[in-house]
Structures are given as structure tokens and as C-alpha cells.
Amino acid sequence: MAKKKSKQAAAPAGGEGQNATLDEASQTQTQTQSSTTATTNSSTNGGQKKKPKASKELPSTASSQTLNICRNKHWRYISSYHGPWLQMPIEILETIASINYNTPRPRPIDPAVLFDLLKIRRLVDEATNLAVRAASDIASPVLTNLHGGLPGSSPMSMMGMTGPGHGMKLSHKRKSQMREQASQKLSRAYHLDEIACSVATMQGASTIEEIGAVVLQRNPQDLDARYVHFFHEKIPSRQMAESTSLESLTEIIAERPNESEALRTRAIVRTFKEDYEGAAHDLTTALAVCRIHQQPHRPNDEANSKLSHTGKRWRQEVVPAEKDQPTSLEIQLSFLRATTYLSLACQHIEDGLSSAQEKNGHADTDKPNGKPSAETNGQDSQEQDENSLRKQTEARKLVKKYAKWALRDLLAFLSHFEYAPNLPNLIVKDFNDRVNLSAQGSRNPRPSEATYLLEPHTTYTLAELFAAVPPSDLPPYPNEDVTNPEKQTYSSDSPKVCEGSTYHPLMTDALHSLLLCHCLIQTSAKELQRHTYMAARLIRLADGYPIFQACRSPARSDWLEVLRRADDSWLQLSASWDTLCTPAPLPFHYDPLQHGATSANTGASRKEAAAAAASLINGTPNTAKSVPSPEDQRRQRMRERDQRVRVALSDQRVCDEDTFRAAIEAQEKRAELEDRAAAAAATPPDGTSNADGRPRRWVVDDSEFYPVCTARATMIAQWVCEAPVVTSTTRRKKKTKRPEGKTDTLADSAKKMNLKDTAATVS
CATH class of the missing domain: 1.25.40 (Serine Threonine Protein Phosphatase 5, Tetratricopeptide repeat)
Incomplete structure (x- = not known):
């Protein structure tokens, strides 16, 4: 009896121990089948007195690798x-x-x-x-x-009036x-x-x-x-x-x-x-x-379109109905x-690039010793080379065609968002102040009266910034403050305007994907450099405060890999990509109406706003810094661990157990460095500022801790380094002078109509 009890107790323990691979990282959001299988095995082993040891360990070993989670994760x-x-x-x-x-x-x-x-x-x-x-x-x-x-504690329950x-x-x-x-x-x-x-x-x-x-x-x-x-x-x-x-x-x-x-x-x-x-x-x-x-x-489209050009504030706050x-x-x-x-487009890159065998003249395809046979120089080899070249040419054209279509959709995506080169600082200050008031309990914070007296400012859609001819009134970028932050100087006169743009959670990935599309389209280096600087200008302005937090962009990792593998003389950027995308400093809020004199007022900082919102969420006043209890600390660690697991599962580079653990470790190391930097700067590790006092609006790439690149990055980098120039599939034909008196026949007209229908279908 003692042996049988020991066997029954050992089965569940073995099942739990073998299943501790991924389940330890996500106890609250994932469910495994090992515990159920182990329990079933224990009851089965308890009923059978003689059972081979190997057969008992087999079910638990098979179930130890099963990790079932919801599909949407x-x-x-x-x-x-x-x-x-x-x-x-x-x-x-x-x-x-x-x-x-x-x-x-x-x-x-x-x-x-x-x-x-x-x-x-x-x-x-x-x-x-x-x-x-x-x-x-x-x-x-x-x-x-x-x-x-x-039940029964309410006085109304005595009269039977409760449900x-x-x-x-x-x-x-x-x-x-x-x-x-x-x-x-x-x-x-x-x-x-x-x-x-x-x-x-x-x-x-x-x-x-x-x-x-x-x-x-x-x-x-x-x-x-x-x-x-x-x-x-x-x-x-x-x-x-x-x-x-x-x-x-x-x-x-x-x-x-x-x-x-x-x-x-x-x-x-x-x-x-x-x-x-x-x-x-x-x-x-x-x-x-x-x-x-x-x-x-949208009944107010006409009014909104007018306001988009004037940049004026509404005199009356508008809350649109849900419909x-x-x-x-x-x-x-x-x-x-x-x-x-x-x-x-990336799927056809491999077929569009010549393989090593083709570069060597098919020397190793016919004989093991690498010597070409007599048939290699014959007609069959020539036809094979022609077919291979034809397939490569078609694949290259497909790469360029799909990349153009992707670029078209990305520009359509960016056309929904706007950018202002001369946004008044008072508007930024007013937005931050009203958000702070809402975090302190105000349900309808009113805008500042000074914002009604501002001059109109210009706005552009983000797609217009990537046009063949960009707007002419954009501030220079990159400037000396971006490329050489150590030499940054501040003038006595505070600026009244700044750059501003609309934020979307997918914008950073869309901007990097746009640059990848230009790589596949084989845009000239000079024009691609202009688009690269424009994308960096917008990325450094991307700020999801106070709704979104910084996130990792898959396309950004691929773009960094392309820059790393490409030749140094390709784009000749004035600084590294991390430097170009350094978050823009928060603008000085110039308020000439305060105390009847001109003064620079920084207003409420982002850190104070975040603290105010956190205090209201947690139910504690923002003035009193309460020490979290051990239970709160444990819950916070659980939330951080769950979030790391979700980010790792959504990472395209994660394909097996090793890459999953590497992704988790990379996030932990990065979080540890951020905590140290925040402690050195005497700021809480809330992700709003770093050691040099500048706000953080995107996550530093984790390639230092997680040196795994995606297949897409490898293929695009190979295309940039090896692909020949692909000519356009459509060429403009010169118009020939038609002889006088010659009219199109019915067959010619039908042929033209057929070509038009085909072109419309393809487009």
C-alpha cells in the first residue's frame, strides 16, 4: 500500500515539473494540459498494480510540451x-x-x-x-x-422587494x-x-x-x-x-x-x-x-475640412454622437x-536573385567533381539558362510591383494623419493641462482663452510629406541639435511654435515599412535619403501620451538590419538611426498673457501628468507617495511578466523554445537597464524619461540583447546588396504620326478596348 501511494503522489509532481518550461512565464494567461494528463495517469496507475515504468512516463512527457492559449494572443x-x-x-x-x-x-x-x-x-x-x-x-x-x-442585509429585502x-x-x-x-x-x-x-x-x-x-x-x-x-x-x-x-x-x-x-x-x-x-x-x-x-x-465633414486649413479652435466644444x-x-x-x-514582394526576392550555382556557371550541377559535362555547353544548358533568367526577371518584376502596391496603401494609411510645421506651443500646453485636470477629477476641463487668439497654422497630411515635391515651409532636418546634442544651445527667446503630428499605434511600423518598400522599388539613394530623414522626423514626434505606451516595431528591427548590412556609401546618413529618431524635446510653452509680461512657462511636465493619472487610477492622492504593499508589488511583477510573454508571442522572430526564452530575457535585461537609468536620474521608472532627461517615446531596439533577425530583413538586405536594377514593366511609346484619312478598323477598336479592360483589371 505504501508503494502504491507513493506512485500516486509522484505522478502529478512529475507532470508539473516537466511542464515548467513556458508555464512559469505565463501562469495567469495560459493553460496547459499536463496537469489534467498527469492526474489521469495517476488515477490509472493507482488502479493497476503492475505497470511498466516507461509507459507511465510517456504520456506526461508528451503533454509537457503542450501549451494551450487563446488564439487572439x-x-x-x-x-x-x-x-x-x-x-x-x-x-x-x-x-x-x-x-x-x-x-x-x-x-x-x-x-x-x-x-x-x-x-x-x-x-x-x-x-x-x-x-x-x-x-x-x-x-x-x-x-x-x-x-x-x-442577502437579507438590505432593509428592502424584508418587504420582498429585492431580486x-x-x-x-x-x-x-x-x-x-x-x-x-x-x-x-x-x-x-x-x-x-x-x-x-x-x-x-x-x-x-x-x-x-x-x-x-x-x-x-x-x-x-x-x-x-x-x-x-x-x-x-x-x-x-x-x-x-x-x-x-x-x-x-x-x-x-x-x-x-x-x-x-x-x-x-x-x-x-x-x-x-x-x-x-x-x-x-x-x-x-x-x-x-x-x-x-x-x-x-459624418455631417460635419465640411466644417472639419475648413478647420483643417485654418487651424482655429472651435468656440463651442463638440461631442459627436456615436453614429x-x-x-x-x-x-x-x-x-x-x-x-x-x-x-x-519579399516572397519573390529569393527567386529574383541568382543563386551561387548560377553565378559559377552551373559548374556543380551535372557532375559531383564540379567539371562541366559535354551537355552543359549544349543546347539543353542554354535553354535552361534562358528559362532561369526569364524566371528571375519575372520574379524581380513581381517584387517591384507588389512593393509599389504596398507603398500605395501605406500612403493611403498615412493620409489619414496630419503634421504641422508651425504648431503654436500654447496648443500643446493647453492639451497637457486639460489632461492633467481630467486626471485630477475634472469631467469637462475648459480650454485656455489664449488659444482662441492664436494665428492660423498650416497642416499637411503625412502622405504629402512623402510626395515627389515636399512642402517648402518645413523646418530643416536633421539640424545641429539632432546630430550634435552635446553642442546644443538655448537662446534667450523661447520659441513660440513647434512641430506636431497625429499619433497612431501603427504609425511607427508604417513609416519603417515605407522605407523598406522604397528599398524594394530601388528608389535612388538621394531620394531614399530624403524619405529616410522625413520618416525619422515623424518618428521622433510620435507620442501616444496619455493613451499608449512605447512599443517595439517589427519593421524598425528589419530596417536597422538593412542599414547594418548595406554599404556605408549607400545612404550616407548624417547620424545613426537611433540618433535621428531621438525623441524631440518637449516644447517651451510661451504664454505672453501671464502677469502681463513675456515669460517661458514649461507648464505641467509629462511625468507629473502621468503621476496624476496613476494616482486617480490607483485611488491615492498624487501628493502622497504611498509605498506599495508586498501584494501590490507581486501583482505588478505578474502584470509585467504577462506583458513580456504576450510581446514575445507576437514577435515574428519567435519560432521555437530557444527564441521564446531569448525574447523574454531580452525584455528583462532592457527593463533592468531602464530601471538603473531611471534610478541614476532620480526619476521613477515609468518610461517617461531616461538618464539624460529627455522623454522616451519609443522603445530602444533590443537587437543588443536579442540578435535574431527575421527572414524578411535578411531578404530585403540581400535585395539591396545584390539585386540588379529592374527596369519598369510599362514603357511609354512614342506617338507615331497617323496618315491622313486613315481610320481605325473594328478589329483595332476591339483590341484597344480589350487592352483597357485588362489594364483596369490589373490595376
């Missing part, structure tokens, strides 16, 4: 949507969205994405509330809050209705932005992960539940392509042909399966459906199709 660009918007009270988020919308252009944050985040937060919170109440048998959260979850409280079971029908409502709200949130919604659901209760599956058990034809369950279904980690079927999404698309969100989701899944042509087709169809059937109704709020669906589709076309 594999989505790319998840780290781009992390930020304070996930934890701050919904009232503060709503106030900031209103402040941002009423700020003169260029607005600090894209209003479309900010309104979508507000809706997603509200929908996810309501869905979580319904799911938790259905699981806990709570009829109304109001009644629960009144008597603290204790079911805690411990009183709800009917199955009521529970089903609550879960259906929760799945509908989650479906609406995923329709708005599936990346942002995935991040929001990761921060919520684990109960909502099972909502879709529970509703489908009662009604398998519920489309909202099927869409939600697609994101929450548990699949093996890093096996997105192998464990995902397109059948459910295809059925949803067939049932709802006038909605483009399911097409967007299916296109993302196709990219995981490396079916880029199918993904591009789905995104093209989704864009057409969005523009025809889902174009939002009139801008949406970011078309922006998402443009970005996703651009990245898909860029991946398609």
Missing part, C-alpha cells in the same frame, strides 16, 4: 496597443477622447482609433460584468453593491440571456478593432474566454458567439497556422456579406498560413465593402493590405 502588433487606456477609469478615457477631438489640428491622437478604444473598453467591461454575474448567480450589480453581496442576491440561483434561461448579451457585446468590440479588443480581453476576467463556447452549446448557429469563440478558442502555442481553420469565418462571411470585419480576420489568418495572395484578395474585398456599405455618416464618430476600419484595412503586399 497570437495576433501581431499586440504590443502597439498597450497603454494606460486599459486601466484608467472609463470616465477619464471619455474625457480625454473629447479633449483630443476638440484640440486644433493636428490632433495629438487619431480621433478614430481613440473613439474605437473608448467603445471597446465600454463593451468589454459590460461583457465582463454580464459574464461574471451569470457565473456567480448575481441578478443585478446595483443590488449587490447595496448590501455587499449578502436574487448572492447565493440565490438564477434560472438557466436568464443565465443564457446574459451570456448571449455578453457575446454580442464582445462581437461588437472585435468588429471595431480585433487587435485592441484582444489586448482588452487579456486584461479582463478569465470568465469571458468561455462565453462563446457556452453560448454555442445552446445555439450553434449564433454568429456573434462563433466570431467570439474563434478568438478565444484554445490552441497550441505558436501553432496558429496548423491549428486554425477558415471554415467558421467563411460561413460568417457568407451569412453577412455586407460586413468587412470577418474578411479582415480571415485575411490575418491567411497571413499566418503564408497565403498572402488570398489575404490580399480578402482585404481588397473588405475595403470595397467598407467603402460601399459601411461608410460612416457620427469616425471609425478606424478603413485605416486598419489599408495598413494590413500594405503589410500583405510587402510580404508578397
Whole structure:
């Protein structure tokens, strides 16, 4: 009996020990099957007295490598949507969205994405509330809050005027209705932005992960539940392509042909399966459906277009109704199709470059000793070389064609955002001050009267900055302050204007992807240098305060790898890429109306604003620096660890256990360095400033700790170094002088019409 008990106790322990590979890094967000398998093995071994030892260890060994997580945790660009918007009270988020919308252009944050985040937060919170109440048998959260979850403690319960409280079971029908409502709200949130919604659901209760599956058990034809369950279904980690079927999404698309969100989701899944042509087709169809059937109704377009040129502030604050709020669906589709076309272009690079065998004249293809045979110099070898050259030429043309299409979509994406070369500093100060007031509890902070007296300023779309002829009134860049920060001097006269641009969580990746497209298009070095400086100008202005935090950009890592491998004489940049993208210093806020004299006023700093917001979120006054309890410190460590796991899972460089651990270690080392730098500068490690006192608006690349480059970076760098110049596929023909009196025949006219139709189809 003692031996049998020892065997039963050893089985679960062995299962847990063998499964401690990835589960230690993500205890709160991942679930494994090893514990269940180990428990089953223990009960089986307990019933059988004689069992070979090898057969007992086999199931636990096989299950130790299984790590099941929700499908939406594999989505790319998840780290781009992390930020304070996930934890701050919904009232503060709503106030900031209103402040941002009423700020003169260029607005600090894209209003479309900010309104979508507000809706997603509200929908996810309501869905979580319904799911938790259905699981806990709570009829109304109001009644629960009144008597603290204790039935009979309210005076109204003595008269029988209360609903079911805690411990009183709800009917199955009521529970089903609550879960259906929760799945509908989650479906609406995923329709708005599936990346942002995935991040929001990761921060919520684990109960909502099972909502879709529970509703489908009662009604398998519920489309909202099927869409939600697609994101929450548990699949093996890093096996997105192998464990995902397109059948459910295809059925949803067939049932709802006038909605483009399911097409967007299916296109993302196709990219995981490396079916880029199918993904591009789905995104093209989704864009057409969005523009025809889902174009939002905006009655104030005319007024907004006028304000975009004048840069004046509205005299009356405007809060648009939900149906009139801008949406970011078309922006998402443009970005996703651009990245898909860029991946398609990279897919043909290998076929477009000559291999080592072809460079050596096929010397090692016919004989093992490397000597060419008699047939090598014959007709077969010549035809083979011609076919190979023809295929290479076609592949090179495809690389250039898809890169041009990707560039077109990236410019369409950037056309939704704006840039101002002469933005008044008072507007920046007013936005920061109003955000600080909202963090301190003000629901409707009024703008400063001084902003109404400002002169109009010029705004451009970001796409206009990358035109063949850029605007002429841009400040010089890079200037001496960027290339030589040690020699930076400050004049006695404070500047009244600064540069400003609209922020989007995917903008940094889009700007780096634009540079990669120009590399594949083989843009001249001089023009590419101009685009590179323009991208660096905008990247250093990118600031997601107070909604988003800094994130790692996959395209930025690829661009750095291309710069590292390319020749030094290629672009001849005046400084390193890190130096060019150094965040711009916060502008001096010049306020001539204060005390009747001219003075430079820096206003509230970003660190103070972040502290104010954090104090309201945590429920403590910002003046008193409370020491966190050990439990709070443990929760903070858990949140940081979970976030590192999510970032590593969404990293394209992570492909196995070793790269996963390397990505986690790189983030830990980088966080340790940031903490040391913050401690040396006597500032809290909140990511708002570094050791030299300058604000941080993007994450320093982790290539120093994680020297693993993607296949895309390798292929693009090889293309830049080895690819010959690809001539354009379309050439303009000289117009020949037509003889007088000669008219086109019917066959010629039909031929021309056919060519036009073909060209329209291709374009």
C-alpha cells in the first residue's frame, strides 16, 4: 500500500515539473494540459498494480510540451496597443477622447482609433460584468453593491422587494440571456478593432474566454458567439497556422456579406498560413465593402475640412454622437493590405536573385567533381539558362510591383494623419493641462482663452510629406541639435511654435515599412535619403501620451538590419538611426498673457501628468507617495511578466523554445537597464524619461540583447546588396504620326478596348 501511494503522489509532481518550461512565464494567461494528463495517469496507475515504468512516463512527457492559449494572443502588433487606456477609469478615457477631438489640428491622437478604444473598453467591461454575474448567480450589480453581496442585509429585502442576491440561483434561461448579451457585446468590440479588443480581453476576467463556447452549446448557429469563440478558442502555442481553420469565418462571411470585419480576420489568418495572395484578395474585398456599405455618416465633414486649413479652435466644444464618430476600419484595412503586399514582394526576392550555382556557371550541377559535362555547353544548358533568367526577371518584376502596391496603401494609411510645421506651443500646453485636470477629477476641463487668439497654422497630411515635391515651409532636418546634442544651445527667446503630428499605434511600423518598400522599388539613394530623414522626423514626434505606451516595431528591427548590412556609401546618413529618431524635446510653452509680461512657462511636465493619472487610477492622492504593499508589488511583477510573454508571442522572430526564452530575457535585461537609468536620474521608472532627461517615446531596439533577425530583413538586405536594377514593366511609346484619312478598323477598336479592360483589371 505504501508503494502504491507513493506512485500516486509522484505522478502529478512529475507532470508539473516537466511542464515548467513556458508555464512559469505565463501562469495567469495560459493553460496547459499536463496537469489534467498527469492526474489521469495517476488515477490509472493507482488502479493497476503492475505497470511498466516507461509507459507511465510517456504520456506526461508528451503533454509537457503542450501549451494551450487563446488564439487572439497570437495576433501581431499586440504590443502597439498597450497603454494606460486599459486601466484608467472609463470616465477619464471619455474625457480625454473629447479633449483630443476638440484640440486644433493636428490632433495629438487619431480621433478614430481613440473613439474605437473608448467603445471597446465600454463593451468589454459590460461583457465582463454580464459574464461574471451569470457565473456567480448575481441578478443585478446595483443590488449587490447595496448590501455587499449578502442577502437579507438590505432593509428592502424584508418587504420582498429585492431580486436574487448572492447565493440565490438564477434560472438557466436568464443565465443564457446574459451570456448571449455578453457575446454580442464582445462581437461588437472585435468588429471595431480585433487587435485592441484582444489586448482588452487579456486584461479582463478569465470568465469571458468561455462565453462563446457556452453560448454555442445552446445555439450553434449564433454568429456573434462563433466570431467570439474563434478568438478565444484554445490552441497550441505558436501553432496558429496548423491549428486554425477558415471554415467558421467563411460561413460568417457568407451569412453577412455586407460586413468587412470577418474578411479582415480571415485575411490575418491567411497571413499566418503564408497565403498572402488570398489575404490580399480578402482585404481588397473588405475595403470595397467598407467603402460601399459601411461608410460612416459624418455631417460635419465640411466644417472639419475648413478647420483643417485654418487651424482655429472651435468656440463651442463638440461631442459627436456615436453614429457620427469616425471609425478606424478603413485605416486598419489599408495598413494590413500594405503589410500583405510587402510580404508578397519579399516572397519573390529569393527567386529574383541568382543563386551561387548560377553565378559559377552551373559548374556543380551535372557532375559531383564540379567539371562541366559535354551537355552543359549544349543546347539543353542554354535553354535552361534562358528559362532561369526569364524566371528571375519575372520574379524581380513581381517584387517591384507588389512593393509599389504596398507603398500605395501605406500612403493611403498615412493620409489619414496630419503634421504641422508651425504648431503654436500654447496648443500643446493647453492639451497637457486639460489632461492633467481630467486626471485630477475634472469631467469637462475648459480650454485656455489664449488659444482662441492664436494665428492660423498650416497642416499637411503625412502622405504629402512623402510626395515627389515636399512642402517648402518645413523646418530643416536633421539640424545641429539632432546630430550634435552635446553642442546644443538655448537662446534667450523661447520659441513660440513647434512641430506636431497625429499619433497612431501603427504609425511607427508604417513609416519603417515605407522605407523598406522604397528599398524594394530601388528608389535612388538621394531620394531614399530624403524619405529616410522625413520618416525619422515623424518618428521622433510620435507620442501616444496619455493613451499608449512605447512599443517595439517589427519593421524598425528589419530596417536597422538593412542599414547594418548595406554599404556605408549607400545612404550616407548624417547620424545613426537611433540618433535621428531621438525623441524631440518637449516644447517651451510661451504664454505672453501671464502677469502681463513675456515669460517661458514649461507648464505641467509629462511625468507629473502621468503621476496624476496613476494616482486617480490607483485611488491615492498624487501628493502622497504611498509605498506599495508586498501584494501590490507581486501583482505588478505578474502584470509585467504577462506583458513580456504576450510581446514575445507576437514577435515574428519567435519560432521555437530557444527564441521564446531569448525574447523574454531580452525584455528583462532592457527593463533592468531602464530601471538603473531611471534610478541614476532620480526619476521613477515609468518610461517617461531616461538618464539624460529627455522623454522616451519609443522603445530602444533590443537587437543588443536579442540578435535574431527575421527572414524578411535578411531578404530585403540581400535585395539591396545584390539585386540588379529592374527596369519598369510599362514603357511609354512614342506617338507615331497617323496618315491622313486613315481610320481605325473594328478589329483595332476591339483590341484597344480589350487592352483597357485588362489594364483596369490589373490595376
